[in-house]
Amino acid sequence: MLKQSIQRGLLVAGASAIALGLSAGTASAQDVTLTIESWRNDDLGIWRDTIIPAFEAQHPNINIEFAPTAPTEYNAALNARLEGGTAGDLITCRPFDAALALYDLGHLAQLNDLEGLNSFSDVAKSAWQTDDGSATFCMPMASVIHGFIYNADAFNELGIEAPETEEEFFAILDVIAEDGGYIPLVMGTADQWESATMGYQNIGPNYWAGEDGRLGLIAGDHAMTDSQFVEPFATLARWSDYLAPGYEAQSYPDSQNLFTLGRGAIYPSGSWEISLFNSQADFEMGAFRPPVQNAGDTCYINDHTDIALGMNAATEHPDEARVFLEWVGSPEFAELYSNSLPGFFSLSNHAISLEDPLAQEFISWREQCEETIRSGHQILSRGTPNLWNEMWGVSANVINGTMTPEEAATQLQDGLASWYEPQQ
Amino acid sequence: MSTPHRRPFRFHIIVFLAPATIVYTLFMIWPLADTLRLSFFDADSAGVRSFVGTENYETLFGDERWSSQFWNAFVNNFIFFAIHMAVQNPIGIMLAALLSMPALRLRNTYRTMLFMPTLLSVVIVGFIWQLILSPIWGVSSSILDAIGLGSWFAPWLGLESSALVTLSLISVWQYVGIPMLLIYAALLAIPDELIDAAHVDGTSGWNIFWKIKLPLILPTIGVISILTFVGNFNAFDLIYAVKGALAGPNFSTDILGTFLYRTFFGQQLQLGDRYMGATVATMMFLIILTGVCLYLFVIQRRMQRYEL
Incomplete structure (x- = not known):
């Protein structure tokens, strides 16, 4: 009985995968779609309505798709997708060892040459570097x-x-x-x-x-x-x-x-x-x-340095992914992200102004403690x-x-x- | 008279066998064999794979941390199975016996209603029961209050002592329709003459069930038992849907399926280890194989069958 229901599930999944594949094939050739893997399913609306449109307005040939997984399942699901070669182009990085292990296994690309990294402090970057600091593999986004x-x-x-x-x-x-x-x-x-x-x-x-x-x-x-x-x-x-x-x-x-x-x-x-x-x-x-x-x-x-964005080493569109990552390191993104997601504080050195009073209260502790x-x-x-x-x-x-x-x-x-x- | 022709090779046999053979080999036999193979390998931090012999098994049973988790999951799984055998199957037999009573009206309605939970997705079942039993939003505490037993209520799904039993009973509730239908079909197959003859001989209804019907449906009960065994030792979905991969509180609801998932796919900062995962999967396969063999060679051979 259990087996049957699993088999049925596989059948449905297979059929929908074929359908998806067909519909993806019809997209225009020049346009590139980048998929973001993330555990922030609470943020789906903000990415869809605020962040992605702001980026796509400047880069009309790059489409971004935000595809989150439930937080407790993210690591397991992401690892399985990376192993299987079906993961998205951009990978939201957990801090420290989880991301480091992905880098060591060759799933995350090295990003040392990205300009945007210069606007982050060493502490901010440390969560997404090798132990000796020689390679950085994710663009820091925010702390909580x-x-x-x-x-x-x-x-x-x-x-x-x-x-x-x-x-x-x-x-x-x-x-x-x-x-x-x-x-x-x-x-x-x-x-x-x-x-x-x-x-x-x-x-x-x-x-x-x-x-x-x-x-x-x-x-x-x-x-x-x-x-x-x-x-x-x-x-x-x-x-x-x-x-x-x-x-x-x-x-x-x-x-x-x-x-x-x-x-x-x-x-x-x-x-x-x-x-x-x-x-x-x-x-x-x-x-x-x-x-x-x-x-x-x-x-x-x-x-807590909580969230960063890296690039799947196996992506088919590394250039476009880098363009997006550079944008993630820009003052525009810092301002947009911190204000549309109050409570996620940009790790960059860009001066940004926060509007939400509750978020202001939290960030004020950085001065006191x-x-x-x-x-x-x-x-x-x-x-x-x-x-x-x-x-x-x-x-x-x-x-x-x-x-x-x-x-x-x-x-x-x-x-x-x-x-x-x-x-x- | 001519000599009989040699029959032409019957290609249609291959054609008809091919789809099942190919699909079954591709999706069942090959992955199973590959899992067995994988359990003899390990990889270093750069992902380079090497043959390590039985080292993974030595870790699983020799390292106290691994073995305590494994045996905890095994014992929990056995309790999970025992509750199904002790509750689900007797209730299934009872419901089937009631359904097959000639005097019963609205039989199809009952049958459909009792079978309905089996058709629901396990995620929905888990969610519904979590809500029903929730100390915050649930109806169970107010129902108990209404009949004056409010003090009996406890957050059953959250207590180490009761979480596993509660989850087992939820699973029983969901799957009780399957033994019921199988037994029901077996009961219907008993010829009426046999029962009529027993009535003529003056046997009571009680005795007819215990002395005539039950022996005749024993083979079906055996089949149900083995299905329950295989299903339970493969179980994973309900526990994962309700308690997550950590099978809390304090691993009290951890069964082999969730242990395998945690090992293979990882959990939060812990990365998955597919080689240890394959080792656990192989052990699950061996446990199920042992159980099925015991049934086939010890129990089924001794079971008496009657020609109807």
């Missing part, structure tokens, strides 16, 4: 900043203000919980990645002092079992009292809907939610950065078990209460030490 988004109307109603310290953070959570009208913290553990991304990596940098902790792990000076890496788990465990009942089965879209429907007060997350929330929520929103231990402590934010990126991404997720994957699992387990913070840290450290020499 972690933080907490809150329902400002609810805060006014309850007479509370955005917290500065962790103590204040839990104090206002208690106020919201006591009132009972709002879910204090809107997050679920069903999809696991939120627990790591919006939980552990959001509050963690304040504990492990940002780059100091992250680079210390890479160098082998720190271990995941050191107190600065265990304490954020302990704080995370306290969150469970403030989540919605049944949060264990609450998925990411559930959380987004709960918050934008006005049923929650605080949404731990990051700037990438801004454009979706602006279009869905009909209440005032504000944002606050991860609370520090004591008032006046240096604050650290996770300003030290920046770092997610601790699991560079180098540490090269082996098996994969540190970032394991972080998803254990963070969710800690919030679910099925694992203690110490057990979580031990599992991460054991996994890392099993293949990463500096940690052995």
